[in-house]
Amino acid sequence: MRFALAVCTFLLLPLAGCSTPPADSPPAFADVWAALSGTETASYDACDGFMSGYVSTYGARGLACTTNTRIPLRTLLARYSGSVYTSGPHSLDASGLSVDLLSDDFGHYNPEFVEWAVDNSIVGENDATVRALLAPVYRARFQQLARVYWSVYQNLASEGYPDRAPAGAPEAYAEYLASGVVPEMARTEYYPGFTMTVFSDRNEALARDIAGPGEWHFGAMYEANTAVGFWMRRRADGTQEAFRDGLERLLAAYDAEWLAAM
Structure with a gap:
């Protein structure tokens, strides 16, 4: 299915670190934070193949691509001894990364x-001292994604999520996750599967608020649309x-x- 990538795997893993590190030792995964300092992003060519040629300037896939050019994601995954997924079309572990963005299935998290x-x-x-040092990395790399995903969750929750799928496109997506049948409202001539643009109407105001007055808000819109899909998939896998x-937190x-x- 479209945008079936495990979005928050890549949002959380680059942030991975021990919340209570031993005295006199740097935070675990501090190497990742150091590698992501600054504002440079990976080139389009660096994402080709790894992330289906996806741009690296916004979105969780963009963050994953940029991270992978600094510290390979398989190196990060080697720090976890189990399986990322219980089922689905993706394979993420220390031996390699295989992501199928066009499958009619999705990654069910372990x-x-x-x-x-x-x-x-x-x-x-x-x-607080560590947070003060790392605050610029958070603002540059993670702040917009974190705010978008939280805002989308709150919007969905105001409509009954996760007890029920909100009416309209989210409900149609939930039915697609259960059946694999793409509803007519989510089809386009360009992409197979359920296209994320079906969520655009519900996210227009949110994206403009996140981006700020007069700012280009396409990146925030894209992130909000993928966030709806992410939270609905997480409802499906529990x-x-x-x-x-x-x-x-x-x-x-x-x-x-x-x-x-x-």
Whole structure:
């Protein structure tokens, strides 16, 4: 299926670190934060094949591509001893990465992996000094994605998620996840499967708010559309609560003022 990539794997893994590191030792995965300092992104060519030629300036796939050019994702995955997924078309482990973005199936997360990723995801969560040092990395690399995914979750929750699929496109997507049959509303002449643009109407205002007045908001719109799909897939595999709690912890650590205002 379109945009079936495990989005938050790549949102969380680059942030992975021990929230309570031993005294006198740097935070675990501090090497990843150091590698992502600055604002440079990977080139289009660097993403070709690895991320289906995806641009690297926005979105979770863009973040994954940029991270992979600094520290290979298989190196990060080697730090977890189990399986990322219990089923689905993707294979992510220390031996290699295989991502099928056109499958009518999707990656069902291993709950133990999600627990590990969340528990080890927020460098400096309990250390204000570390957070102050890493705040520029958070702002440059993760802030917009984190805010978009949280905002989309809250919008879905206001319509009954996760107890039920919100009416309209999210409900149609939930039916697609269950049956593999693409509804007419989600078809285009360009892509097979369920296209994410079906969520654009519900995310237009959110994307403009995230991007700011007068700013180009396509990146935020894309991220919001993929976030709807992500949260609906997490509802289907039962990991939405764990991811939501982990995202809230990240925002509480690095974006507390924004979170409190939501």
